[in-house]
Amino acid sequence: xxxxxxxxxxxxxxxxxxxxxxxxxxxxxxxxxxxxxxxxxxxxxxxxxxxxxxxxxxxxxxxxxxxxxxxxxxxxxxxxxxxxxxxxxxxxxxxxxxxxxxxxxxxxxxxxxxxxxxxxxxxxxxxxxxxxxxxxxxxxxxxxxxxxxxxxxxxxxxxxxxxxxxxxxxxxxxxxxxxxxxxxxxxxxxxxxxxxxxxxxxxxxxxxxxxxxxxxxxxxxxxxxxxxxxxxxxxxxxxxxxxxxxxxxxxxxxxxxxxxxxxxxxxxxxxxxxxxxxxxxxxxxxxxxxxxxxxxxxxxxxxxxxxxxxxxxxxxxxxxxxxxxxxxxxxxxxxxxxxxxxxxxxxxxxxxxxxxxxxxxxxxx
Amino acid sequence: xxxxxxxxxxxxxxxxxxxxxxxxxxxxxxxxxxxxxxxxxxxxxxxxxxxxxxxxxxxxxxxxxxxxxxxxxxxxxxxxxxxxxxxxxxxxxxxxxxxxxxxxxxxxxxxxxxxxxxxxxxxxxxxxxxxxxxxxxxxxxxxxxxxxxxxxxxxxxxxxxxxxxxxxxxxxxxxxxxxxxxxxxxxxxxxxxxxxxxxxxxxxxxxxxxxxxxxxxxxxxxxxxxxxxxxxxxxx
Numbered sequence: 001x002x003x004x005x006x007x008x009x010x011x012x013x014x015x016x017x018x019x020x021x022x023x024x025x026x027x028x029x030x031x032x033x034x035x036x037x038x039x040x041x042x043x044x045x046x047x048x049x050x051x052x053x054x055x056x057x058x059x060x061x062x063x064x065x066x067x068x069x070x071x072x073x074x075x076x077x078x079x080x081x082x083x084x085x086x087x088x089x090x091x092x093x094x095x096x097x098x099x100x101x102x103x104x105x106x107x108x109x110x111x112x113x114x115x116x117x118x119x120x121x122x123x124x125x126x127x128x129x130x131x132x133x134x135x136x137x138x139x140x141x142x143x144x145x146x147x148x149x150x151x152x153x154x155x156x157x158x159x160x161x162x163x164x165x166x167x168x169x170x171x172x173x174x175x176x177x178x179x180x181x182x183x184x185x186x187x188x189x190x191x192x193x194x195x196x197x198x199x200x201x202x203x204x205x206x207x208x209x210x211x212x213x214x215x216x217x218x219x220x221x222x223x224x225x226x227x228x229x230x231x232x233x234x235x236x237x238x239x240x241x242x243x244x245x246x247x248x249x250x251x252x253x254x255x256x257x258x259x260x261x262x263x264x265x266x267x268x269x270x271x272x273x274x275x276x277x278x279x280x281x282x283x284x285x286x287x288x289x290x291x292x293x294x295x296x297x298x299x300x301x302x303x304x305x306x307x308x309x310x311x312x313x314x315x316x317x318x319x320x321x322x323x324x325x326x327x328x329x330x331x332x333x334x335x336x337x338x339x340x341x342x343x344x345x346x347x348x349x350x351x352x353x354x355x356x357x358x359x360x361x362x363x364x365x
Numbered sequence: 366x367x368x369x370x371x372x373x374x375x376x377x378x379x380x381x382x383x384x385x386x387x388x389x390x391x392x393x394x395x396x397x398x399x400x401x402x403x404x405x406x407x408x409x410x411x412x413x414x415x416x417x418x419x420x421x422x423x424x425x426x427x428x429x430x431x432x433x434x435x436x437x438x439x440x441x442x443x444x445x446x447x448x449x450x451x452x453x454x455x456x457x458x459x460x461x462x463x464x465x466x467x468x469x470x471x472x473x474x475x476x477x478x479x480x481x482x483x484x485x486x487x488x489x490x491x492x493x494x495x496x497x498x499x500x501x502x503x504x505x506x507x508x509x510x511x512x513x514x515x516x517x518x519x520x521x522x523x524x525x526x527x528x529x530x531x532x533x534x535x536x537x538x539x540x541x542x543x544x545x546x547x548x549x550x551x552x553x554x555x556x557x558x559x560x561x562x563x564x565x566x567x568x569x570x571x572x573x574x575x576x577x578x579x580x581x582x583x584x585x586x587x588x589x590x591x592x593x594x595x596x597x598x599x600x601x
Binding site: 216217218220222225226227228231237238239240241242243244246260261265267268270297298299303304309310311313325326328329330332333336337340343344346347350351354 | 409412413414415416421423424426427428429430432485487490527528529530531532533536537540547548549550551553554557558560561564565568569572576579580
């Protein structure tokens, strides 16, 4: 008989009460109804445990660090043991050839059954030699493992968008997972790192329903990425009131005003930080007084300053590196205004001249 | 009165009054003026908010939200009026089309454009007389006003759409703008710069209208009120 998640949990000494708590919390964070919690309970008790293969490409392991700190103790217990049983570089005991053998074994034994979760981007330059894994270019390994996977998850901004490795000029030609694996839907869970509760909820959804969760047009699960940080921010009343932090050491900063003017990217960032928050719901960047840097958005590393509301638009040397749209616009208005005034003056002179010559003609007649 | 085809140049008099701008065109013009002014003011304030408004409790203050509501409401009226204007370009008289479809294929029209350009550069003393917009004005309307308006409406709607998820509701219709320009921050910048582009148009437009009315051969100012292009009688 194959082991279910519930069996695994009980074996680890977790009570049924805690198990039900986990199911209801996950159902709530997925935006499901009470019946949804029941479905999760049912799935966890009856469905065979899905093996998870977790690959690491070019990354900093912050996704793993985030994941193993998921707030509810149960979550990390469940999912961490589940993953270490299969394949995860950072947490598994095996190493070297042993680990690679284990990977091949999973692929053969659970063909078309396992979840492939990828942390980190792949690279294409020079045949992919800038990221080697088990003696092979990572993008080859990625294709190999993805071929028989049931679901593919991109953990974090590296796997979803490319992140800092893909920043200009991108010497290693770092690419996100969906640029390498094009024949399967890829579930993007961006963030640097993503919120741990979001990560566990996505895995739970895949297990419960056996299908990809509803995704938005960018391929992200709708339940966590359909609203901006800004729309659910607890500092939003200060935005609506027009109370802004002007500098990080001013009275407004002490009063907890809105960070819009010091470059908060909350209004352009889709993520759940302002609702789920971090460290067991303790805080999130804006709550600690720093604007959102938009780490879950594509290209966030190349968008200019984290501390400027309007980005720099002119190249260095043209009105200084700080030239914003306002400076450019106001200069254009001033130049046009001056040109119009000059034209008006010339026109007036011409008008006066032609009038006086007309008068002379009239006198002669 | 004889009028050259395409260019709208008055070839020879006598010049009688002509009804050029129908009521919907005039109505649209003034709706655009009335919404454009608050749009520029509130838009500037949204991009660069004034210093924080008082230390009062945020619960009772709603200053910045009012600025945004005014911006959004005016923007909706501005956009709907522009859509109506496009509709009128199709069903209205041929002057209603001049903004959108200048006769670029006509040699006479191009000649008119350069002749009017020479007049504005003081290279030519006497201007020609025109029944509708002169070709140079038509060109400015298309390249500056129409283009700017389309860009500002589309980018504005794309920014507005961000309150929905990707692929939902307004974002379904305007998400492509974010994809096209790369990211929402770029959409903001383009929207902001286009405001200045239209502001430049407004400055030149208002100046030209007054100048034409004083120095040109036709009445221009009153035309947008009563729709009638009146030709000033010759002095002798």
